[in-house]
Amino acid sequence: MEKRDTLWELFQKKNISRRDFLKTCVALTSIMGLSTDLLPQVIEAAEKKPLLPVIWLHGHECTGCDESFIRSQSPLTSDLVLNMIALEYMDVLAAAAGEPLEHHLEETIAKYNGQYLLIFEGAVPEAENGIYCMVGGKPIIETLKHVAKGAAAIIENGSCAAWGGIQAARPNPTKSVSVSEIISGKPIIKVPGCPPIPEVLTGTVMHYVLFGQLPPVDNQGRPKQFFGNRIHDTCYRRPFFDSGMFVEKFDDMGSKAGWCLYKVGCRGPEAYNSCGNMRWWNGMSYPIQSGAPCVACASKNFWDNDPFYERLPNIPVPNTIADADKVGAVLAGVTTAGVVAHGIASYVQHKMHQSKAEKELADSDEHKPEPGQNE
């Protein structure tokens, strides 16, 4: 196999100036939430790391994650796809179809064995030997196993790949599962969301391109830089929650004033995602800002946490506008399940990083870490 080009070499080949290259590095440093002190390391990584071949497969999905992918502003999808990765197989954008496309897939697997990144979008239906999702005349589950073998790392793109998603909601007619329930022994990272925020997916890919490894993950295998906080913790409406100012029903006075949506079902208190801080379209909005309660679309099994307009259980909330300290004290005194446990888990994460207490709380309030995930 020929040596693959670095990002810098590729920029040179494509007659892109050093200045543009450095500007790209600055943009990437900020997208990934890294301190500007790390800029020299990002530049060094972009100069030295080889360009990454990527294979993108589709299982049981709606292509919403592809649509989200092409909405990315930083990096622009055109820059990512044409200059930063070699997107060798992706049937949604590929020029080729049918046999020539499948042939190229096999060529890519052979040529870049052990070096390519596999992005898998959608769930994997296991029922009846996988006949509910046939691609190229074969079950996608077989193709996944085949392609995963030579992958350097795997991204479970979207809630379907990460958790099984909508088709895995009860009664899960096609016995759909996540990628990591099928594949083990590989570095796998989950980038959930229905769909993921565009820059969350492209940011995860860029991290791998620049640093040659998957970004640090939480106990559920998600990149911490995008899933480290609950939306509740970063929500601009949080002060209204703390002050007991709630939307009681849609389009009421509180709704017009932009108060907290907790009482009409908002899942923000249990949703780990970047909607609160990054928002969609680089800060333009997110469902809560547009008046809609969060449905926690990046959480495991969120589809079966319905009905969505019923509020999260057992969370005492102040019903009057109270002194913030007093409200805080009330909340701190309650140690039941649900939001409060989440809040404490989040607090402990800050204070006692990776401590036993954190693990216990995190385990008790959400899900156990799954085997086969990289740390």
Added chain:
Amino acid sequence: MKRIVVDPINRIEGHLRVEIKVDEATGKVEDALSSGTAWRGIELVLKDRDPRDAWMFAQRICGVCTTVHALGCLRAVEDALGIEIPKNANYIRNIIAASQAVHDHTVHFYHLHALDWVSPVAALKADPAATAALQNTVLEKYSLKFEGPIGFATSAYPKEFPKATTAYFREIQNKVKAIVESGQLGIFAGHYWDHPDYNVLPPEAHLMAVSHYLNMLDRQREIVIPHVIFGGKNPHPHYIVGGMPCSISMNDMNAPINTERLALVDTSVNLSIDLVNNFYIPDLLVIGDLFVKAGYVDGGGLAGQRVLSFGDFPEDKYSGTSNGDYFKNLLIRSNGVVENFAGGVDKAKFYPLEGKDLSDPNVLAEGVDHAWYTYTEKGKDLHPWSGVTNPQYTEPKEGTKTNWKYLNEDGKYSWVKTPKHNGKMAEVGPLAKYIIVYTKVKQGIIGQPTWAEKMIVDQIDAVSKLLNLPPEKWLLSTVGRTAARALDAQLHAYISKYFLDKLINSIKAGDTTVANTAYWNPSSWPKEAKGVGLHEAPRGGLSHWVTIKNGKIDNYQAIVPSTWNACPRDDKAGHGAYEASMIETKVKIAEKPLEILRVIHSFDPCLACATHLYDSTGKEIAIVRTDPYL
């Protein structure tokens, strides 16, 4: 005779396979088969859910035509529960739907369809100076000067215009060259760029189109900003049953919708108008003109025989769909069927589709003769409100159940059912809608066209003049189907503006209501109810059908545009639209069926939409249930 398989069909949503039998000597396609090769069971997942949540589930039928299934579902549930949405909610939903259509068509043309017509490899032979000259000529000769009513003219000048300089095209060409020479072709790898059809256009047209492919890839995200403002995100923006969650207030600093938010929508709508008028329409028309001049007018298929549409954009409030009120104040009254447009607009025959037809089991029904399902009574089609579906996966003609060589066109071969109107199959989509409105206006069935209907007729007449062909000669072809999408995008860019103006005027008059919550509580609902929701989506007529029992969903069915178009054959009614169009397309080189890709892509296939299942008898599907969540 050679049998050719194309699987996967690329640049679409979902999983589609086609097989054709080609006479290699003549290039004639003798038979063609279209198969949806995946099934997810969303309707089964919907059973027993809260009807107020249903739109979220239904929306995930598709992320490319995101929002259209949410809208179809909301309209069905609101029809069932007798909920009339406030006029502001109707305006906002219409802006979301119209901007979706502009976005969907634009991305389809540039990123899912363009590479069937233009080639980056051919662009290398272009002269950059001649390309700049061509760009100027194209803007002069191939622009369509139509516009909708604009109340608040907020845009001072067109912000987005194609670059037409030699240096720019040279830079783009150098970049394409570097990619080709690097050997890392990425998304351009593996294709038959040596196909003779890539010689139809001059190299300069290839270079111009390739540069617009890149321009539009970078700009398309801005077209759906209305989704992000009103619905919080895209894909899959948020709604509520009864209206919208995005409350409007000019008295609160933190309101979801205020002047600043409306300005963001307005800027996006103005941009969409520029992108469609200055890029999409001229690009489409010059490519279409050159292909038509080179004799490419095949691929019409079923469109000349029968097309179907439901119509859309309620101008103001309406009380329901199944009672027929939906049809009474539509901006585009394309509801109905037109037969025999192939004989010219004068000989075409129009059949209306009204409220009473929706509940008539003889008018709309689905069959499963060649789909992987069985009905209890063989050969009888079923109305979606009483749809019964049992999966029955069968062997292919050659190969095994998990390794197909050829599917069995004599038996079952697709997860897509076969929908019918009065026992007959029909094509749906922008082409169908344009044919129906054109026929209704020209035959005087519509006496006083709305501005949108008038624009449709004017657009068709203008293109007919440009191509110097009567409508039935160019519309009923692959070029025509693709052109109808571009005209539809221009129309929808102005529909967004039209309803934004209406929204602003309504707020100005003191109305800020966006939700009707009178029936929010399930205790206010009837014990049993059923409803239908219609939407004229970017790919054509969409219908969602729901029955509700004791506050839960009891039965859910969606007959989506790609079900109509991608469906397998029917022994009595013949071929569906994909199959019929392939049979009418000539293939030059059997192993490189570029013409087949082009005609299939002209429908903008959406297969996750098309394949669905729900067993209303509640019968368990025969699979092992080891769902860890249960």
